Amino acid sequence: MRMPEIIRKKQLNKELSPEEIRFFVNGYTHDEIPDYQAAALTMAIWFNGMSTEEIGELTLAMAESGDTVDLSSIKGIKVDKHSSGGVADTTTIAVGPLVAACGGRMAKMSGRGLAHSGGTLDKLESIPGFSVNQDMQRFSEIVNTCGVSIIGQTANLVPADKKLYALRDVTATVDSMPLIAASIMSKKLAAGGDKILLDVKWGSGAFMHELEKAEKLARIMVDIGKHAGKETRAMVTDMNQPLGNAVGNALEVMEAIEILRGDAEGDLKDLIMELSAQILIMGAVHENRDEALKALEQAVSSGAAVERLKQMISLHGGNPAVCDDFSLLPQARKTESITAESAGYITAMQTDDIGTASVMIGAGREKKSDSIDPAVGLWLRKRLGDRVETGDVLADFYVNDTADLKEAADLFKKAVRIDSTRPEEKPLIVRTLS
Ligand code: URA
Numbered sequence: 001m002r003m004p005e006i007i008r009k010k011q012l013n014k015e016l017s018p019e020e021i022r023f024f025v026n027g028y029t030h031d032e033i034p035d036y037q038a039a040a041l042t043m044a045i046w047f048n049g050m051s052t053e054e055i056g057e058l059t060l061a062m063a064e065s066g067d068t069v070d071l072s073s074i075k076g077i078k079v080d081k082h083s084s085g086g087v088a089d090t091t092t093i094a095v096g097p098l099v100a101a102c103g104g105r106m107a108k109m110s111g112r113g114l115a116h117s118g119g120t121l122d123k124l125e126s127i128p129g130f131s132v133n134q135d136m137q138r139f140s141e142i143v144n145t146c147g148v149s150i151i152g153q154t155a156n157l158v159p160a161d162k163k164l165y166a167l168r169d170v171t172a173t174v175d176s177m178p179l180i181a182a183s184i185m186s187k188k189l190a191a192g193g194d195k196i197l198l199d200v201k202w203g204s205g206a207f208m209h210e211l212e213k214a215e216k217l218a219r220i221m222v223d224i225g226k227h228a229g230k231e232t233r234a235m236v237t238d239m240n241q242p243l244g245n246a247v248g249n250a251l252e253v254m255e256a257i258e259i260l261r262g263d264a265e266g267d268l269k270d271l272i273m274e275l276s277a278q279i280l281i282m283g284a285v286h287e288n289r290d291e292a293l294k295a296l297e298q299a300v301s302s303g304a305a306v307e308r309l310k311q312m313i314s315l316h317g318g319n320p321a322v323c324d325d326f327s328l329l330p331q332a333r334k335t336e337s338i339t340a341e342s343a344g345y346i347t348a349m350q351t352d353d354i355g356t357a358s359v360m361i362g363a364g365r366e367k368k369s370d371s372i373d374p375a376v377g378l379w380l381r382k383r384l385g386d387r388v389e390t391g392d393v394l395a396d397f398y399v400n401d402t403a404d405l406k407e408a409a410d411l412f413k414k415a416v417r418i419d420s421t422r423p424e425e426k427p428l429i430v431r432t433l434s
């Protein structure tokens, strides 16, 4: 087989065979195919797309390009949850303990967050003592003890994706539906869960700015799951404003704790409950959504959910007292309120810019080597559709280093649009595909 012929075939919009796809993935992973040929092929894919079969084969070949995780020492049905990104998505930290408190299992390996905000691992590390570095044996012990553990990836998972993603990043081919779907699903297949629940975001803070594209991506990924013989469900959810009010690492941990304690309501809690309900159904703990939601509400009101989080924190070496006393979490030195300059309704938020504003004050990384300040971030005081008067507080910024505060605050103000008419409400959960 020769790469120029494979590239030509895709350039002419013909379907690649499974052998050709595997030849490319294996050759590229092992440095036998150079970047320029891989770049030409990914560009041809960017223009011409791929069939369902091609995407399925690409995903399987990528999933098998490195180590795969064996979770068989963990009892029960392991449902892996994945969010397609977005700003301030704190769901995992609450979903894990909730599912565990209701008799489900969550054995989750997370990556590090790039771009808009810290990732789940960064958030957990804001808890004093908490270690996300656990070997596989300890990981399975923790899950078997308390039903939930969240750790960093240790194994060499999907090296094909690491190389391909870096190449796509510098050749303007990241935004290709088949390549995004294969990238996400190859990592999920290699991560060893029995079933997969996807939360595909759409809107101003998501990869997919248009709803139709998010729905298409969700459909493709559910089909890949089917191709691979793994039950996969996808929820398409709104990311036209930050999820919840907190944007920042320790701040998001506080918000997750408030929800588990039953002290906070709103879109973040609603999504946490719906995702958890799906996991309980997929994990064969409950038969239907109503039953699952009832059990989840009970876990919150009885205190079982926050107890489960405390237990997980202890087993990871962290201080569980943070759940009762937020002053034990990192605190920023200074708070600055951002106020509305006109009256009206909040009609739109440029959510990715709000994420960028939080990164500018230190809550996330601009490049991989940057360190994060766990204490800093912002807390929204108003949300889409809210009425505001001039001078009302839109958000509080929590900062340590004030060097970039003004620029960040200006970006935030520009990101929040205030108009005279109340906007139509958008549904948080657009649909669930299976
Ligand atoms: N997330 C991924 O993991 N891969 C992509 O290609 C895009 C988003």
Ligand code: CA
Pocket (backbone or CB within 6 Å): 087, 088, 089, 090, 242, 243, 244, 245, 246, 247, 252, 255, 268
């Ligand atoms: Ca949040």
